[in-house]
Amino acid sequence: MSAVQVGILGVVGAALAIQFKSGKSEYGIYISVAVSLLLFFCIVGKLQMILDAVKEIAAEISLNSSYIGTLVKMLGITYAAEFSAGICRDAGYGAIASQIEIFAKLAILTLGMPVLLTLLETIKEFLT
Numbered sequence: 001m002s003a004v005q006v007g008i009l010g011v012v013g014a015a016l017a018i019q020f021k022s023g024k025s026e027y028g029i030y031i032s033v034a035v036s037l038l039l040f041f042c043i044v045g046k047l048q049m050i051l052d053a054v055k056e057i058a059a060e061i062s063l064n065s066s067y068i069g070t071l072v073k074m075l076g077i078t079y080a081a082e083f084s085a086g087i088c089r090d091a092g093y094g095a096i097a098s099q100i101e102i103f104a105k106l107a108i109l110t111l112g113m114p115v116l117l118t119l120l121e122t123i124k125e126f127l128t
Contacts, residue, residue, distance in 0.1 A: 017032045036083065054068055054071065055068070070115060081104030085101050
């Protein structure tokens with residue numbers, strides 16, 4: 001699906017959701033979730049291309065595969081959190097969306113700590 005098609009789908013979904021907000025607001029939320037899920041599955045298909053490119057880069061520069069795994073996990077956490085927070089925010093639950101985003105940031109920080117420690121060890125070796 002091209003970017004133009006995704007944009008059109010998003011605008012049509014938003015327009016439909018707005019139409020239902022005045023009468024049955026829950027239908028607007030359902031339409032928003034359905035369009036979001038459809039776009040989510042379109043994006044997941046594109047992620048395979050990104051993963052293949054990252055694997056090629058890792059093979060060329062002989063990077064430790066655990067770092068690539070960590071990077072992919074961070075990407076997944078970011079995308080899932082943004083997706084979930086966006087749906088919560090659209091449904092009118094901004095506080096829950098904020099908590100999801102905070103949790104995701106802390107999860108990414110936790111995943112990144114071993115990489116940061118390894119970087120500091122490497123810098124320490126260069127300095128001694």
